[in-house]
Amino acid sequence: MTPRARRSGPDASHLRDRLDALDAVLGLAEAGPGRLPDDVATRAREVQARADARLRHGSSRTVVALAGATGSGKSTLFNSLVGAEVATVGVRRPTTARPQAAVFDAAGGVGEEVAALLDWLDVDRRHVVARDAVDDLDGLVLLDLPDHDSTEAHHRAEVDRLAEAIDVFVWVVDPQKYADAALHQRYLRRYATHAAVTLVVLNQVDLVAADQRRALVQDVERLLADDGLTGVRVLTTSAIHDEGTAELRREVAARVAEQRAAVARLDADLDWTADQLAAHVGDVEPPPLGARAGRDLVDAFARAAGADAVADAVAAAHRRRAGRAMGWPVTRWLGGLRPDPLRRLGLERPAPSEGTTTIGRTSRPGPSAVSIAAAHSAARDVSAAASTGLPEPWRQRVEAVVTARRDDVADALDQAVASTRLPSERPRWWALVGALQWLLAGAMAVGVVWLVALGxxxxxxxxxxxxxxxxxxxxxxxxxxGGAVAGLLVSVVARAVAGVGARRRGAVARRRLSSSTAAVARELVLDPLGAELEALAELRRRVLALRR
Structure with a gap:
């Protein structure tokens, strides 16, 4: 990944703000499994923990590590900077088995602050540089690391561990192995964002003809640029001849004097972490869930709930009850032989009162497998439309949120229908018409009895x-x-008027049922989806802010 232009002069306050931003990113990621790959989130949390630990030890001490391959001469350079034969130099390879530290302290000792820092680094081999040799390196903690290409696995593990924690990298290479693939692939490319805290020392230049040294340095710089490390200074030394070590000492002294290397290193760690996070949040902003989203889903839920069938039952029940209340008394009893459509579905009951949490079930058949499959398909369509262009892990996360409660759909829809207040009140005018019908029936009965008596x-x-x-x-x-004809005419007119009311009530029932099933769609699918999209959008915004 191509590194961005470095910010100039990061300070501890800015670093703390970035760490807070990283904490917010990780909080959002941990709140929703799958928002970030586990390994990426784990590495980011490790970076945060290391940064917090390093900041607790302050920035008045600068930890500089000499790292290199077997035979590169880093231990000789270490001794040259220390001014004493501290590191073992010999023919047998590898020589450095455990990291060792040289503490440059004008007070002439290892204080509690430095001791705590070295304890955190887990470096127990410690050498205090003589006061007269400290000079301009006061505040330096110089580490001599094991060989990164050692045949001993624990040597390489020590290099990997300390490379995560030191403030300044000094990579020591030699003319024979400066292009070693292990160095470039395992370390230099990995720490491409750490150019500001990286030095490269081309040691043993005494083995190279003077007129070829410039070309050699240029080749090293080319390889570093290929690794993404642009602007890294390359120094040339010959440790055994004490050539170039004074320049290296001045370069290290400048880093120590600034007392900003620790912050710069941690800032670079956050750059690297932000790049890793950005690679997983993609280039598309998760869109908010619009008001029109999920309309097909709501319709599918209404169909699965049988909203049309229930609305038809409301209309049919209204017509039946109108006939029972206002029909011709001579024949209205026949309507009682047909079952009430709402009672047959278990829907002839008052809606749950406020504060009631127990909702009954209906007697109607459950949603068919086809209608439930259609509802699930509509939910997947909403998921696919909402996650278009998002990274694949996020698309999977969105689909998981949408389908998380798919097994609750059928039961929730039945509860929604059972809790919907359906229009079933009897109009007051029915009683008047019913009374008129009985009056007409009475007149007819009187006339019939009178005629029979006359006969x-x-x-x-x-x-x-x-x-x-x-x-x-x-x-x-x-x-x-007259009573019979009038009764029949009133019955016909009442039935026609009741039919209009039945259609109106059916429409009201359909709207209320649609509202109830829409609430189920929101609860089970749309609200969780909207919240997840907003969380993903916020996560992406915070990651992008972390990169700036």
Whole structure:
């Protein structure tokens, strides 16, 4: 990854702000498994922990490590900087088995602060440089590391461990192995963001003709640039001839005097961490879930809940009850032979009162496998549309959030239908029409009885009973026929009016059921999805802020 331009002069305050930003990133990542790969989040948390630990030890001491391959002469350079034969130099390789430290302290001892720092670094071999040799290196803690290409695995492990914690890298190479793939692939490329705290020393230049040294340095610089380490200074030395060591000492002294190397190193660690995080958050901002999103999902949930069937049952129940209340009394009893559609579905009951948490179940058949499959398919479509362009792990995370409660859909829809207040109140005018129907039925009954009585009198040849008339129509006939015809007409008109009301109530029921099933869609799918998209967007914003 190509490094960005370095910020100039990071300070402890800015570093702390970046660490807080990293903590926010990791908090968002840990709140939702899958938002970041586990290994990336773990490495970022390790960087944060190391940074916190290093800052607790202060920045008045600068830890500089000499690292190199077997035979590169780093231990000789170490002794040259220390001014004493501290590190063992010999023919047998590898020579350095454990890291050792040289403490440059004008007070002439290892104080509690330095001791705590070395304890944290787990370096127990410690040498205090004589006061007269400290000079301009006061505050330096110089480490001689084992060979990074050692045949001993624990030697390489020590280099890897300390490379994570030291403030300044000084990579010591020689003319024979400066292009060694292990050095470049395992370390230099890995720490490409750490150019500001990296030095490269080309040692043993006494083995190279003077007119070839410049070309050799240029080749080293080319390889460093290929590794992503641009602007790294390359020094040439010959430790056994004490050539170039004074310049190396001045370079190290300048880093020590600034007392900013620790902060610069940790800042570079955060650059590297931010790059790793950015590689996983992608280039697309997770979009907010719009108001129109999930419309097909809501429709699919309504179909799965049988909203249309329940609405039709509401309309049918209204027509049936209207017939029972306002139908012709002679035949209205026939309507009672048909079961009430709402009672048959277990929906003829009041909605749960406020504060009630227990919701009953309906008696209707559960959603069919086809309708549930359609609802799940609509949820996946919402997931796919919302995660278009997002990194694959995030797309999987979004789908996992959307499908997390898929097994609850059927039961939640049944509860939603059971808790929906369906329009089932009887209009007051029904009672008036019902009373009118009974009045007409009574008139018809009186007329029929009167006619029957007149017929019996005539059949028995009894004296004729006077019969009042309205015009040319006898009252008994008018009451019997008029009551029946009027009752039937009222029944037809009432049925037509009730049909309009039934359609209206069916539409109201459909809207209420759609609202209830939409609430299920929001609870089980849309709200968790919206929250996840917002969290992912916030995570990406914080990662991008961490990179700046």
């Amino acid at each position: 019996v009198v005539a059949w028995l040849r009894l004296p004729e009973v006077p019969t009042p008339e309205v015009g040319a129509i006898p009252w008994p006939t008018l009451l019997a026929v």
